[in-house]
Amino acid sequence: MLRLPGLWDALWYRRSVRAQLLLTVLLIELIAALVTAGVTVLKARTSTRIEIDASMNLAEVLVRETIELMPQDTPADRFLEALPLRQRFARHVRITVRDAAGHGVDTRPMTGGLEGDGHTRAPAPAWFASLISPPPERREFPVVLNGRPIGSVVITGEPADEIAETWENLTALAGAATLVSLAMIAILYVLFGRVLDPLTALGTGLLELERRSYGVRLRRPKARELAAITDRFNALAGALDAARAENAGLYQRLITTQDDERRNTARELHDEVGPSLFGLKANAASIASAAGALSGESAHAVQERARDILAIVEHLQLVNRSLLTRLRPMALGHVPLADLLADMIGDRARQNPQIAFPLTPGKLQPSYGDSIDLTIYRCVQESLTNAIRHARATRIRVDLAEAGDASSLQGTRLALTVEDDGCGIDPHAPAGFGLQGMRERVQALGGECSVQGAPGGGTRVRIVIPVQAGDAATG
Secondary structure, eight states, X not given: OOOHHHHHIIIIITSOHHHHHHHHHXXXXXHHHHHHHHHHHHHHHHHHHHHHHHHHXXXXXXXXHHHHXXXXXXXXXXXXXXXXXXXXXXXSEEEEEEETTSOBOOOOOOSOGGGTTSSXXXXXXXXXXXXXXXXXXXXXXXXXXXXXXXXXXXXXXXXXXXXXXXXXHHHHHHHHHHHXXXXXXXXXXXXXXXHHHHHHHHHHHHHHHHTTOTTOOOOOOSSHHHHHHHHHHHHHHHHHHHHHHHHHHHHHHHHHHXXXXXXXXXXXXXXXXXXXXXXXXXXXXXHHHHHHTSOSHHHHHHHHHHHHHXXXXXXXXXXXXXXXHHHOOTTBTTBOHHHHHHHHHXXXXXXOXXXXXXXXXXXXXXXXXXXXHHHHHHHHHHHHHHIIIIIOOSBEEEEEEEESOTTSXXXXXXXXXXXXXXXXXXXXXXXXXXXXXXXXXXHHTTOEXXXXXXXXXXXXXXXXXXXXXXXXXXX
């Protein structure tokens, strides 16, 4: 059983503004209809009582005059039988004649009563008649012929015709009022819809802002108050759009600076540290060879030390190559993007043989420029690292392809999807530095990055980056 607050919430607060306004109008009309019906009943009851009193008085006068004007030589039976005919046009009353013994006298039917206005009215419902009908009234007059009482005339009030007429008028008025109310509700429904359309558009615009689509603008309505709200919304959207563009420019400059530093560091490692390590390795090998030609324990010790130096140098070379790969892949810009990703995924597959790494490259250009290529590479690298470390996945699928075309509204986009079948991601967990950096890189290029649960479990990373017309050419 619904409680009163829950019922009120369901009937009112969960409705739209248009429905609430229409319900308010309907409630006002219902109250007005009840008040009108009450006033109509009271007025009809008063008018019916007045009408019956007037009819009774008129009938009484007519009966008295008729009795006085009847010829005294008329036979008693014919006198009593013809008496009501002289009252044939009396309405709202019933005239009956009784003989001296009190028995009713059969008379010819009268044309008054419910047929007095030329047509027969349907009787009103009993409940309505009980509301309108006045207290019953009855008057009786003796009939004296030649000084001898021969019977009596009984006049009884008959409000049925008046009540039926009132009911007929009331139903006609209620029907007309219902039609007018329906027409008014239809007009108000359309009018409220037109008035509230800007609020619906405002809600849609706020949803677009929540989705970080700051380019949305609302059409300015004619209503002054709603126009002011729309102007504030458009100004807010413009400010957010400008802030996003500014932040994107800052992100782009920051990432460009970071990439330049990494490129310079990688170049130093490759051009300076690499040759130096190679020289150390060559000298250590030369020392080991020269010591091999000598004899004695000192020569053996020198060989051991030379081999230790060779092992250390080889380890440093591995570390150097790893640093070079993490800072900036040396093959970036020299081999196609799909091949670069395939090499990285192949390395991960060799390091983690228990995990399958299917790669599905779609339609791709050889390169989309250093910024996009490096962003895609870093995003795949970070997504694979997170899935291997945290997801306990057995399958990590990578899809990369172009979406859309230059003729569409959104233009050509590069869509990357990395999906695993692991334990999923906690939606309430804070994003780590790697994921945050990945999002900043994508947003700096005007793209979108989403991380959410995949159907059936696991995690899906979805990245979409717009491709400018000249990006592929610059690669």
